[in-house]
Amino acid sequence: MKKIIILFTVAALSFCSTQQGVKYLKAPVPSRASVAVIIDCPNDIKNVVMAEFLKKGFNVKAVNASDIYTLGEVFDISDYKKLAYRNSEILSGQKLYENVYKMHIYNFESNKADMLNEMKTKWQVNYLVLLELSDWKKLSWARAIDLNSMELVWVENYPTKYKDSLTDVVTYFIDSMSVK
Amino acid sequence: MLKNLILTVIIFFTAGDIFCSDVTFAFGYFKNNSKNKSYDYLEKVFSNSIVSSLAEKEITLLRPADIENKLKNKNDKLLYEFSEKELAELSEIIECDYFMYGNFTPFDNDDVKIVINIYNYNTNELFTFETLGKLETEIFSLVDFLSTVIFNAAGEKVFFKNEVIPESSKFSIISNLEPTELNEMYSVFMDKNFSISVVQSNDLYNATGSDEMEFFYNIISSKNSLKKLKDADLKKEVNFIYGSWNNESETNLIKEQNSIINFYYYDYPVSKQNALKSLSQNTKNKDYLLLIFFNPSRTKAFVRCIDFKTGNLIWMERNIEPVKELKKESKSSKVTQLTTEIIKHFQITSNKSETKPDATKKKTGKNK
Numbered sequence: 001m002k003k004i005i006i007l008f009t010v011a012a013l014s015f016c017s018t019q020q021g022v023k024y025l026k027a028p029v030p031s032r033a034s035v036a037v038i039i040d041c042p043n044d045i046k047n048v049v050m051a052e053f054l055k056k057g058f059n060v061k062a063v064n065a066s067d068i069y070t071l072g073e074v075f076d077i078s079d080y081k082k083l084a085y086r087n088s089e090i091l092s093g094q095k096l097y098e099n100v101y102k103m104h105i106y107n108f109e110s111n112k113a114d115m116l117n118e119m120k121t122k123w124q125v126n127y128l129v130l131l132e133l134s135d136w137k138k139l140s141w142a143r144a145i146d147l148n149s150m151e152l153v154w155v156e157n158y159p160t161k162y163k164d165s166l167t168d169v170v171t172y173f174i175d176s177m178s179v180k
Numbered sequence: 181m182l183k184n185l186i187l188t189v190i191i192f193f194t195a196g197d198i199f200c201s202d203v204t205f206a207f208g209y210f211k212n213n214s215k216n217k218s219y220d221y222l223e224k225v226f227s228n229s230i231v232s233s234l235a236e237k238e239i240t241l242l243r244p245a246d247i248e249n250k251l252k253n254k255n256d257k258l259l260y261e262f263s264e265k266e267l268a269e270l271s272e273i274i275e276c277d278y279f280m281y282g283n284f285t286p287f288d289n290d291d292v293k294i295v296i297n298i299y300n301y302n303t304n305e306l307f308t309f310e311t312l313g314k315l316e317t318e319i320f321s322l323v324d325f326l327s328t329v330i331f332n333a334a335g336e337k338v339f340f341k342n343e344v345i346p347e348s349s350k351f352s353i354i355s356n357l358e359p360t361e362l363n364e365m366y367s368v369f370m371d372k373n374f375s376i377s378v379v380q381s382n383d384l385y386n387a388t389g390s391d392e393m394e395f396f397y398n399i400i401s402s403k404n405s406l407k408k409l410k411d412a413d414l415k416k417e418v419n420f421i422y423g424s425w426n427n428e429s430e431t432n433l434i435k436e437q438n439s440i441i442n443f444y445y446y447d448y449p450v451s452k453q454n455a456l457k458s459l460s461q462n463t464k465n466k467d468y469l470l471l472i473f474f475n476p477s478r479t480k481a482f483v484r485c486i487d488f489k490t491g492n493l494i495w496m497e498r499n500i501e502p503v504k505e506l507k508k509e510s511k512s513s514k515v516t517q518l519t520t521e522i523i524k525h526f527q528i529t530s531n532k533s534e535t536k537p538d539a540t541k542k543k544t545g546k547n548k
Contacts, residue, residue: 020513022360024367040384095408098395099444105354105388106455109379113462116378130384132359139360145378150464151350152376155363 019139022157029127029144029154029177034059036119039131045166049131052170056178061125113150120147127153129177133169136162142173205334206242206274207231208281210294211260219286223260226284226294226323233327242276250274264306264409271301278334290314296326298333303408307333309340310403329530340404341495345485345526350467352379352459352488356393357474358386361515365472368519377465393473399484400449401493453491460488468494472522478514483522497525 029035035058039049053060119125128145137160144154154177160169207227212219224244231241242250247258254273262270262281271279282296292315298307309329313322332339351374357365366376380386398407426434443451460466471484485495502521512520 022364022367022516024370026370038384096441096444098398099448101392101395103444103448103451103455105392106452106459108387109352109354110455110459110462112382113378113459116382117462128378128382130382132384141360141363143363143366143381145382149375150378152366152370152378152381155366155370157360157363 019137019159020157021139021159022155023176024155025177026151026153027146028179029129031057031178032059033126034061034124035127035129035144036061036063036123036125037129037131038063039133041133045133048166049133049170052167052174053129056174058174061119061123063119063125116145116147116150131170131173133166134160136160136164140169140173142177144177202240204240204242204276204278205231205234205330206247206271206276206279207244208247208258208279209244209260210281211283213283213285216286219284222284226282226326227280229323230280230327230330233323234331237331242274247274267299267306267409268301268304271299277301280330286315290316292322294322294326296330298330299409300334305338305398305406306409307338307340307406308404309333309342311342325530332530337497337499338406339497339530340493341497341525341529342404343487343494344529345468345495348373348375350375350377350465351470352377352463352465352468353470353472354380354388354393354396355472355474356386356388356390357515359384361474361478361513362386364513364515365519368516368523372523374523377463379459379463379465379469390473390476393471396471396473396484397482397498399471399486399493399496400452401486402449402453402491404493405449406493406496456486456488456491474515474518478518481518481522483525495525500525 035053037050037053037060039046041049050060116128119128126147128147130143130145132141134140139157140160141157142154143152143156145151146153156173156176158169158172158176164172207230209223210226212223227244231243234241244258250273251257256273259266260281260283267279271277277300279299279301280296282294284295285293287293291312293310293312295308295310298309299305300307311322311325311329313319313325329340329342351369353365353369353376355362355365362381366381369376380388399405400407456469459469466488469486469488471486472481473483474481479501481500482498483495483500484493486492487494500518500522502517
C-alpha cells in the first residue's frame with residue numbers, strides 16, 4: 001500500500017513538473033481592439049469563446065481557422081513525392097522532393113503572411129489571436145500577433161485546472177493578454 | 181568583451197582537448213581565378229600556409245605535394261576543380277577524411293575573394309564558403325581565420341558562423357516543435373528582447389514534422405552552402421528523349437518535367453532566393469530566418485541561420501546541447517533550457533571557437 005502511495009506521489013509530482021505554465025507579454029492587446037480569433041472547435045464552443053471576447057469589448061472579426069490553414073489541407077505531402085518521383089527516372093526523386101518541400105514551406109509561410117496583411121488592410125484587423133483549449137491535466141495555449149508590426153506580442157501556456165470551465169479559461173486568457 | 185571571452189571558453193571547454201590523430205585533412209590547390217599570372221604562386225601558398233597553421237592540431241595533414249606523390253603512383257595528377265563524383269574517388273585514393281580546395285580572385289584594391297570547399301568523405305557532404313580579405317596586409321590573419329573556419333566546419337558540430345547576431349534582432353523561426361513547445365521557445369527569445377515574426381507562429385498546427393525538418397539540414401545560400409552529394413553528376417544523367425516522333429502530349433510532358441527540374445533543382449538557389457525575398461517582405465522581417473530542429477527527446481538541436489539582407493547562410497551548427505546536462509529537477513523544460521543555450525551562441529563566431537574533428541572514418545569498406 002505504501003509503495004502504491006509513493007508511486008502515485010512520484011507520478012503526480014513528475015506530472016506537475018511537466019505541466020509548467022509559460023507566459024510572455026511584450027505589449028498588452030488594447031481593449032476594443034479589432035481582433036480575429038482563430039480556434040479549431042465545434043461552432044457551439046466557438047460561439048462561447050467569441051461571446052467572451054465581445055463581452056470584454058473587443059471588435060471581433062469572423063474568421064475561421066479553415067479559412068486560412070493548414071498546410072495539410074492546402075497541399076498534400078504525397079503530392080510533393082508524386083511530383084518529385086514522377087521525374088525519378090532522370091533524377092534522384094528524394095533530392096528533388098526535399099527541394100520541392102522546402103520551397104513550399106517558404107512559399108506557404110509567405111502566402112500566409114500575405115493573407116494576414118490583407119486581413120489588416122481589407123478587414124481592419126489589428127490583432128490575430130490563436131487559441132487551443134484543452135481539458136484538465138493538459139496545457140491550453142494562446143498567442144497574439146500584432147498585424148501592424150507582424151510580430152508576436154503574447155504567448156501563454158496555461159495548465160487547465162480541474163475546476164476550470166470553458167469560460168474560465170477564455171476569460172483568463174483575455175485578461176492575461178490585456179493587462180501588462 | 182568579457183561576455184564573448186566567457187562564451188569562447190565555454191565552447192573550448194565543450195569541445196574538449198581530445199583530438200583524433202587518425203583524422204586526415206588533405207589540401208588541394210586554390211585556383212587563381214584572375215588573368216594575372218603573378219598571383220599563381222598563391223595557388224600552393226594558401227594550402228601550405230593553412231597546413232602550417234593547423235600543424236599543432238593532433239590530426240594528419242596532407243599538403244598538395246603529398247597528394248601529388250600519392251597520385252603519381254596511379255599515373256594521375258592533382259586537379260584544381262572536381263566534379264562531385266571525382267571528390268569521392270580522390271578522397272578514397274589519398275585516404276583522407278576531409279578534402280579542401282578552392283579558388284581566389286584578387287582585386288585591384290588589394291582585396292581578395294576566397295572560396296573554400298570542404299568535402300567530408302565519410303558523410304559525402306560538401307560545405308562551401310566565401311570570404312573577403314586583404315591580400316598584402318592581412319594575409320596571415322586571413323590564413324589563421326581560414327584555418328579555424330575549416331577546423332570548425334570539419335568538426336563534429338559542423339560549425340560555421342561568420343557574424344554575431346545583434347541584440348534585439350527579429351527572427352522568422354521554422355521549427356519542428358509542437359505548439360505548446362513553440363510557446364516555450366518564443367517566450368525565451370522574447371524574454372531576451374528578440375522579436376518573433378509571424379512565420380509559423382500564426383499556425384494552430386505545426387506544418388513541419390521531424391522527418392521533413394531534416395530536409396533543412398542541407399542548405400544552399402548565395403555564398404555559403406552545405407549539401408549532400410548523394411546524386412553525383414546528375415547533369416550527365418539527365419537525358420530528355422526528344423525528336424520528331426514525339427506527339428504533342430509527350431512534348432508537353434517533357435517541357436513540364438524540364439521546367440520542374442530547372443525550377444526545383446538546377447535553378448533552386450535562385451528560386452529559393454526569390455522565395456526568401458518574398459517571405460522577408462511579407463513578414464516585414466529584414467533580419468534573420470532561423471531554422472531550428474530539435475531531436476525527439478529535445479536534448480539536442482541543429483541550427484541554420486540565413487541573413488535576409490544578403491541571403492547568406494551566416495550560421496550552421498549541429499549537436500547543440502547545454503554545457504551542463506539538462507536538469508531534470510529544473511522548473512524550466514528541456515526546450516527552454518536548449519533554447520537558452522542556442523541564444524548563448526549568438527555572440528560567437530567561427531574564429532572564436534573550435535570543435536573537435538569528426539572521427540567517423542571507416543578504415544575499410546568505404547561505401548560510396
